Amino acid sequence: MARTKGIGQGAGTDRSLTGLVGRAFGRLGRMGGLVFLLAGLALSGWGAYEGAYAAGWAGTHGTLTVKQCELNSSLNTSRSSRKKRLNVRCEGTFASEDGKSTDANAAVQVRYKYAQGTELSVQQADAPTTDTSTDGDYTQTDKPRGWRFFAGFFGGWVLTGLGVFCLATGYAPFGQSRISYDAAWEAAGRGVTRAILIGMLGVGVVGAGISFLVSYFV
Numbered sequence: 240m241a242r243t244k245g246i247g248q249g250a251g252t253d254r255s256l257t258g259l260v261g262r263a264f265g266r267l268g269r270m271g272g273l274v275f276l277l278a279g280l281a282l283s284g285w286g287a288y289e290g291a292y293a294a295g296w297a298g299t300h301g302t303l304t305v306k307q308c309e310l311n312s313s314l315n316t317s318r319s320s321r322k323k324r325l326n327v328r329c330e331g332t333f334a335s336e337d338g339k340s341t342d343a344n345a346a347v348q349v350r351y352k353y354a355q356g357t358e359l360s361v362q363q364a365d366a367p368t369t370d371t372s373t374d375g376d377y378t379q380t381d382k383p384r385g386w387r388f389f390a391g392f393f394g395g396w397v398l399t400g401l402g403v404f405c406l407a408t409g410y411a412p413f414g415q416s417r418i419s420y421d422a423a424w425e426a427a428g429r430g431v432t433r434a435i436l437i438g439m440l441g442v443g444v445v446g447a448g449i450s451f452l453v454s455y456f457v
Contacts, residue, residue, distance in 0.1 A: 271412055272405025275398050283395030286388045292378040294385030298362035301335035303345050303377065305359060308352040327352055333363060333377065347377040386454035393446030400439030407432040 291297035308329040326348070333345035340363070347361055360380040405412060407430075410423035418426075427433040 272402045276402025279395040279398030286392030290385045290388030292362045295380045302358045303333045303361045304331045305357045306331040382457040383454040390447040390450035396443030404436045
């Protein structure tokens with residue numbers, strides 16, 4: 240009897256541990272899904288904002304007549320890959336295309352140095368920032384670069400779709416998952432989760448591909 244009781248206690252302990260591990264990985268899957276969801280929304284928002292200005296669809300269009308350009312040493316140590324690429328600061332006079340606004344102290348971050356008198360096509364932000372150290376009020380108009388930002392916007396759809404899938408099913412896309420992919424996929428098909436996932440993945444992949452392709456022809 241004592242032996243039987245010992246086996247029962249061991250089995251009960253095993254089941255408890257299994258349940259604890261299962262609940263932990265279930266929460267891990269949903270936490271991973273939340274990370275994917277937030278990352279996807281952030282990427283889409285960033286891509287849309289930067290792309291709209293770079294493509295000339297947002298802000299006030301005009302020209303910045305260069306007075307001088309110099310390397311911005313404060314950006315050379317930045318961890319931001321965007322700032323490392325745009326490490327030249329050009330100062331000059333901005334004049335809007337409609338003639339309604341001018342700025343004698345305009346500045347924009349660009350990739351290359353330009354000669355004095357060069358006219359750069361730029362977009363002035365609708366709501367200028369007060370931090371002049373970042374030159375955030377002006378963005379050089381560059382349609383190919385703008386479309387590459389739009390590719391990032393659509394790439395965010397892929398991450399968002401994966402986030403919805405993991406949140407809805409508890410599937411963990413990394414490590415050991417309490418729920419297998421097959422079981423999660425089957426569960427997703429009982430509601431709208433699978434349709435949302437397929438739709439967002441399709442739009443994201445196709446949209447990103449088309450955006451990259453367009454960037455070579457605009």
